[in-house]
């Protein structure tokens with residue numbers, strides 16, 4: 001009986017170590033590919049608000065500018081021209097907007113996770 005348990009533990013330990021090795025190998029294989037793809041093609045910044053006039057980009061026609069290997073979205077041809085007169089400033093504005101949006105989304109996700117955890121804790125207390 002004891003021998004059987006020890007055997008199972010040994011198999012479990014073996015499976016865990018094989019699994020970890022697999023994960024490590026997968027990460028090593030993916031790592032070198034990342035810089036190649038970012039250098040080859042411009043990265044979409046994905047800003048949804050025009051950095052020049054601060055309006056939401058809703059038009060179906062896309063006005064974009066490629067600056068320092070990144071694609072910035074603009075709302076109109078006029079704003080595209082304005083962007084090009086001071087690209088560094090407007091690029092920074094667009095990226096700040098995207099960062100703010102991502103931060104608020106991350107905060108929302110954290111709030112949702114906390115709410116779920118609380119609900120589970122309550123259930124355990126009742127039982």
Ligand SMILES: [Zn+2]
Nearest residue numbers: 050053075079
């Ligand atoms: Zn605009």
